[in-house]
Amino acid sequence: MNGFRDEVREFLTEHAPDVKPRAGVRSPETEAELAVLRAWTAKLFDAGYAGADWPVEYGGTPGHDVLRDVVVAEEVARAGALQAPGGSMLAAQALLGFGTEEQRRRYLPRIRSGEDLWCQLFSEPGAGSDLASLRTKAVLEGDHYVVNGQKVWTTNGQWADLGYLLARTDPAAPKHKGITAFALDMRLPGVTVRPLREITGTSDFNEVFFDDVRVPVEAVIGKPGQGWQIANTSLAHERSGVGASVVTLERNWSRLRELAAATGRLDDTETRDRLAAFLAEIQALSVHTRLSLARWREGAERALDAPVAKLAFSELNLRLAEYALSLQGAEGVLTEGDPGVVDDGSWQDAYLYARAYTIAGGSSEIMRNLIAERGLGLPREQVGR
Numbered sequence: 001m002n003g004f005r006d007e008v009r010e011f012l013t014e015h016a017p018d019v020k021p022r023a024g025v026r027s028p029e030t031e032a033e034l035a036v037l038r039a040w041t042a043k044l045f046d047a048g049y050a051g052a053d054w055p056v057e058y059g060g061t062p063g064h065d066v067l068r069d070v071v072v073a074e075e076v077a078r079a080g081a082l083q084a085p086g087g088s089m090l091a092a093q094a095l096l097g098f099g100t101e102e103q104r105r106r107y108l109p110r111i112r113s114g115e116d117l118w119c120q121l122f123s124e125p126g127a128g129s130d131l132a133s134l135r136t137k138a139v140l141e142g143d144h145y146v147v148n149g150q151k152v153w154t155t156n157g158q159w160a161d162l163g164y165l166l167a168r169t170d171p172a173a174p175k176h177k178g179i180t181a182f183a184l185d186m187r188l189p190g191v192t193v194r195p196l197r198e199i200t201g202t203s204d205f206n207e208v209f210f211d212d213v214r215v216p217v218e219a220v221i222g223k224p225g226q227g228w229q230i231a232n233t234s235l236a237h238e239r240s241g242v243g244a245s246v247v248t249l250e251r252n253w254s255r256l257r258e259l260a261a262a263t264g265r266l267d268d269t270e271t272r273d274r275l276a277a278f279l280a281e282i283q284a285l286s287v288h289t290r291l292s293l294a295r296w297r298e299g300a301e302r303a304l305d306a307p308v309a310k311l312a313f314s315e316l317n318l319r320l321a322e323y324a325l326s327l328q329g330a331e332g333v334l335t336e337g338d339p340g341v342v343d344d345g346s347w348q349d350a351y352l353y354a355r356a357y358t359i360a361g362g363s364s365e366i367m368r369n370l371i372a373e374r375g376l377g378l379p380r381e382q383v384g385r
Contacts, residue, residue, distance in 0.1 A: 001071055008049065008075040015043055016081040027156050027204045034159050038114035040082050045112040050084040054096060058108050066297060070243040077244040078251065087156055091118040091164040093234040094181060098222035107162070107183065119160035121151045121184065121208060122231065128153070129366045131166075132175045132228060136210060138167035138182070140217070145169070145182070147190075147213040153360070157193045157206030160186050166227050179227035183219045190214075200352045242289040245313040249282045252320045252350070256327075259342070263327050271327075278320060285312045304375040311367040314357040321351035 017036045028034040044050035045059065049072045054060035061068075076083055088111045095104050110116035127134040136149025147167055157163075163184040170178035186193070190213035195203035222230050257266070257275055265271040292305035324347040325332035336345030358364045372378040 001067060004068060005071050005075060008072055009079070011047055011049070012075060012079045012081055015047075016040070016079055019080075019082060026202065028159060029202060034117075037082060037085065038117065041084055041088070041114035042112065044084050045114075050089070051092065051112060054092070054108075058096070058104060059112055066293075070293060073244040074247045077247040080251075083244075085117055085156060087118040087120045087160065087164060088116070090120055090234050091162070091183070094164060094221050094230050095183075097233055098181070098226065098230050099183075102218075103183065103221065116161045117156060117159055118162045118164055119154050119157045119186070119206075119208075121154060121157075121163040121165040123153045124150060125152050129363055131231075132179070134166060134168060134179065136165075136167045137171065138169050138180060138215065140169070141214075143217050144214040145180075145217065145220075147182075147184075147210045147215055149210050151208040151210075152196075152205070154193075154206040154208050155204060157186075157208050158195050158203070162186060163208070164221075166231055169224050169227075173225065176228045177225055179231075180224045181221040181227040181230045182215055183221055184213075184215060185219075188213050188215065198352075200349060242293065242309055245309070246282065246286045246289055249285070249313065249316060249320070252317065252324075253278055253282060255343075255347075256320055256324050259324055259327055259347070262342075263329075265327055274323060278316070278323075281312070281316050285309065285316070288312070304371060307362070307367040307370040307374075310362060311364055311371070314354070315364060317357055318351075318354040321347060321354045325351055 017040055019033075019036070028037055041050070048061050051059055052061040052064045052068060053066065056062050073083075092108060092111050095107055099107075107116065111118070122131055122134075124134050124136060134149075136147065136151065138145040138147045145167075147165070149167065151157075151165075154160075154163075163182075163186050165182040165184040166179050167182060168178050169180040172178070184191075190211040192209040192211070194207040194209070196205045196207060197203050198205065221227075253275070256278070260266045260268075260271050260275065288305075289309055292301065292309060295301045295305065328342050328347065331340055331342050332348070334341040334345065335348050338345070341348075362370075369381055373380055
């Protein structure tokens, strides 16, 4: 894989757009940034660095090896380059696995070209970690479903052309059985997107409201009531990001060491011990992710692999940022634009965004419960006690 890695690095050096590095996976802030993201998405697909695992007839790479996806994700993270839009990639997996041929021919080429940007319409104010409790409903009326409800934490919602929507179509069925997946046109009457201003000063997430939105039955992905299976299948398909998480930690550790040197703390025993402990944790997570990926390729992935990796990354990422602020002393409270701010406030930004990682994709509390119950055999948590 070394030759392929060199190839990816060369491509990124020559073609990656010059963007300001920011913590996390961020939404464009302007129309110009959106145009850059669309064009970059097309370049990644054209080069075979996105969608390589798709069937060949839809633009995939013959004889594709998932390890190549891991290499690409790692090198994109190492370069601080933009990733292919997560919502679009997730929707593509749903379409490939369960969509009709007409849906695939209609949507996949426009995902590849960057013409269509998708958002993920899953989480709700009362259905985050317990997604199956979602209450957005879709009622069949003739040849349309009428959708009412609300979604939240929708990345790229303010820019999206389409949404990968989960809605309840059968309220009488068990909660996991009455959910249907849709390809929703975000420009339909009754769809309202409201950006959420975050503590970082940006609006990466959105609220999305549906008021009597009429969605044609042709927009159903798979079969009615199959939404839970479709969502879990598409979410489980993506494993390349685990390597990118380790690279992110490695980059942050290197920056942390540079900060310790710049503040005159690198020769301090306590500081060196902390840096060494952080590095040991990163290396342990790297080994875990490699073993997890190998098991996944062999069809022997363990239920604990993903929760352990997610918990370890999000908690360690937060502690790295916290320690960086402590090394800055009083300057640690300054932000971008303030006189005397260190590294243009990048560590402050990283700290604030790191909190989101401990919640998004399953909170740390949920991950600990999964590890305790599935791995250690402890009894299920008694809700309300």
